[in-house]
Amino acid sequence: MKSSNLGYPRIGEKREWKHALERFWAGELEETAFLQEMKELRLHQLRKQQEIGIDLIPVGDFSFYDHVLDAAFMFGIVPKRFAQQEMSLRTYFDIARGNDTAVAAEMTKWFNTNYHYIVPEWHEAPKLMENRPLRLYEEAKEIGIHGKPVLLGPVTLVKLSKGYESFKGAVEALIPLYEQVLSELEEAAWIQIDEPILATDLSDEEFAVLRAAYTRLRKATNSRLILQTYFDSITRYKEVVKLPVDAVGLDFVHDRGENLLSLQQYGFPQEKYLAAGVIDGRNVWRADLENKQALLEAITVVVPKERVIIQPSASLLHVPVTSKGEALEPILQNALAFADEKLAEVVLLAKGANQAALEASHAALAALSASPVRNQEAVRKAMQNLPAQVERNSPFTERRELQQVRFGLPLLPTTTIGSFPQTAEVRQKRRAWRRGELPDATYQAYIRAEIKKWIEMQEEIGLDVLVHGEFERTDMVEYFGEKLAGFQFTKNGWVQSYGSRCVKPPLIYGDVAFVAPMTVKETLYAQSLVSKPVKGMLTGPITILNWSFVRDDIPRRDVANQIALALREEVEALEDHGIRMIQIDEPALREGLPLKREHWDSYLADAVYAFKLATTAVRDTTQIHTHMCYSNFEDIIEAIAALDADVISIETSRSHGELIAAFETHTYEKGIGLGVYDIHSPRVPKLSEIEHNIARALQVLHPKQIWINPDCGLKTRGIDETVAGLCIMVQAAKRARRQLEAVIQ
Incomplete structure (x- = not known):
């Protein structure tokens, strides 16, 4: 074979x-x-x-940023705001990352993985700019390798895109271009065309378009075609x-x-x-x-x-x-x-x-x-005694009133998602400490100094709810995995998440259990410096699950519930120490959604149960936040409501406010934090852009529901751009708040 x-x-x-x-x-x-x-x-x-x-060695799978962007760029599918630029490497990266005058293209999850792709935007008929697979095939021949060219299939490319008028018309516009690409790959013995969209639920009409497309493509080449x-x-x-x-x-x-x-x-x-x-x-x-x-x-x-x-x-x-x-x-x-x-x-x-x-x-x-690590008796007993129902003590409407009295926040309160810039100095200090070159006391003093500096900066910027900044954390999953039983970490086990962002997923290889408090020390110190509330910051059980390499000898739901039980102890520890805003982030909740709708209900029920297992033991006056990014919320809006979090923060910047449409057709009563500017781009947002996103939300949501925040953590950004972006965000929120207060009065 x-x-x-x-x-x-x-x-x-x-x-x-x-x-x-x-x-x-x-x-x-x-x-x-x-x-x-x-x-x-x-x-x-x-x-x-x-x-x-x-x-059969693949060629064409390599990318400078993202393979979906590669396919779109090859066929001239460029967002209108970049269409006047030369089709150069700079334009390619501008689409992915934005520039001083234009926001980046939307980014979302590649099917049910933790890889993010750049969403192609159509605004005119596609055209073949370069036969990229042919160039890479010829390059491989230079070292004596007659590889297997790999292309993203036309149907998957269109289904993952936006902005086209007709699915059938978009695919038909691409087919002559694919025919040319295939015909020029005449030396290739095999060509792989990826159509992962076939693992989803295509309609009869969509499949007819696919069949017609491949009938034409088959005639364009003598190479053997693998439909992958x-x-x-x-x-x-x-x-x-x-x-x-x-x-x-x-x-x-x-x-x-x-x-x-x-x-x-x-x-x-x-x-x-x-x-x-x-x-x-x-x-x-x-x-x-x-x-x-x-x-x-x-x-x-x-x-x-x-x-x-x-x-x-x-x-x-x-x-x-x-x-x-x-x-x-x-x-x-x-x-x-x-x-x-x-x-x-x-x-x-x-x-x-x-x-x-x-x-x-x-x-x-x-x-x-x-091995003993997979046979922990205490974990087994806890799993056997899981409660059938996990609910907060009181409904949200009652909790909201109690929390407003406790916190006294203004309309459109401002906050951030959690992390602040991990500068080269922060990373260097952490590396030195991990290698034993920096004494523990010296390192802890440095972390406290960073927390203090950024607490003061947040107050100066004018944020209403603060965070400690997460300077002690390498990664939002790795940090918790290092402190829980059942996890192991590698030295070089890196994988790409988006762009140049690489993550090192932990290995969940044993039974997961709480060992000792993980976040209490830093959160309490930050809270001691300020009268405004400071959020405790945790990563949720489904995100830890989906962003790890998970043992495959027991059901994933069991692993999720083991993680949830461990996080529940951390939530209780924070609350016992007086932290009454706790954010449990679940940005990966939707990415684990099965590709077929028939399996959705089971997955979402398990995800909701695990989240609530971790969060529902708190008092009514303790406010539970969660964060989700780059998801199609209309698909899971009922599950989001079922989480029963007091505030959920979402992305509205790269999608230009489109995600707000999910709340036009679904009633949602809880708090919603708007991710009003894109932190994955180095550009500082314009005031008008943030005001547009706030105004869009106010058309759909009650002002008392809305929070204002960036669309994700600020770990990867520079200090100057972070401060500038947050100042503009707070300015936009205050302007909108004054307008609302004037109307209310």
Whole structure:
């Protein structure tokens, strides 16, 4: 059987990609040198896959920022506000990051992952600007690799876009451009076209458009076409396998067994290849090769071996590069497989795994399963005694009045999401402390000084509700994982989240439990400096779950509830120490939503339960906040209401206030914090932009519901731009407040 890969991590073993990007953006690297560094990294990654033994090596999966932006840019799908700029590398990055005169394009989650893509915006007919896959294919040939070009499919590209008048018309406008791209790739033996949208619920009309598109694309090339799906089972199996392509790629890991069932029930065309995604491309655990061998045996009952291609279930973009160099305890280290190790598993299965390899993988996972960290008696007992219902003592209408008396906040109160700039000095001090080069007392004094400085700055800016700034935290999930039992961290387990932003997800490998207070010390110190309320800041159970690599031997809902029980103890500790505003952020709640609506209710019920398990033990006068960013709230508005948080903060800047529309058709009575400016762009927002977002919200929401805040934490921004942005935000809020008070009077 042939081996294949769908995509390789861009960032490099030591995040060389990230560092080159940020030096280029800072003006420290000329464009020519930047392009050369990126080319060298790209070719290095191709050589690694060749050395591992992959037969079909992807080219075109590498990106300077985002593969969806790459596809849109290649076809001239550029937001109108950037259309007058030259189609250059600068324009490409301006679309992603914004500039002094134009806001960045909207950013949202790539299906149900923690990767963010740039949403393409249509304003005129597309046109082919460059055959990017051909350029990268020719580049790979320079080192003797005849790769497999990878393209984002036309239907998925359109479905992920906005601004077009007609879905059918948009796809039909793209097809001649795709035909040209394919025809020019005449030397490529295989071409992979990604259509992950097929794992969602397409209508009959939409599928008819897709069928017509591939009927045309098949005629444009003599290369073999792989129609690649991933992240779930395909909804229209019988129709998809009949499409005029040479191979169909299916995910046999995250499909709940449905792809295999369809294969067994309906068969598979004899003339086609099946690209079988049998190695988990989204988690870090070593495969049990005995189970994978059994899966392949079931597949090859239907599809002859010579027509099966072995590959990961999805692009390896979602996992770290390699587990080599990690220094974890052997029982855990031996159970891990990052991108390189997964590709080795793919090759092993394609060639036929020997008995020793089968037994080694099984033994490694069995040893971890039997370890004490996965068999904590106290956690087991707590899980057996979970309450059937978790509710606040009183309804929101009663709590709201009590909280208003306690806090005495004005209309449109202003606050931030939690973090303030993590300067180079902050990061350097933390690194020195972690390495043992800075005494604990010295480091703690430094953190307190940063907290004090930013408390004073927040008061000077005029914010109504303050935060301590999170200077002690590396990452909103990592920080808590380091303080809870059941977590482990890697040295180089980085993955891309958006742009150059890389995160290092923790490994949830054991039973999760509370050990000691995690946030009380810093929050109490901040509160001691000021009379205004300071929010306690926690990360919610579903976000910790979705932003971690999670053990796969028990249901995810059980892991979420273990985390929730641990967070519940932290919430109670904060409240016992007098902190009466507590924010439990759930920015990843929607990203875990299954791709098929039939599975939504179960996931959302589990998510709501876990959040409430963590938060509902507090007094009525304690105000619970949560934060969600870059989500389609209309999809989950009922679940958001069911969380019963007193205040939820959302994004309204990159979407230009469009998310507010969700509240036009759904009644929502609780507090809503508007993310009125985009913190992912270095530009300082204009007063008029923030005023527009506030005015848009006031058309839909009662003034007493609305809070004003940035759309996310300010960790990645500079000090000057942060202060300038917040000053403008407070100015806009005060102007709107005066206008409202004048009307009320």
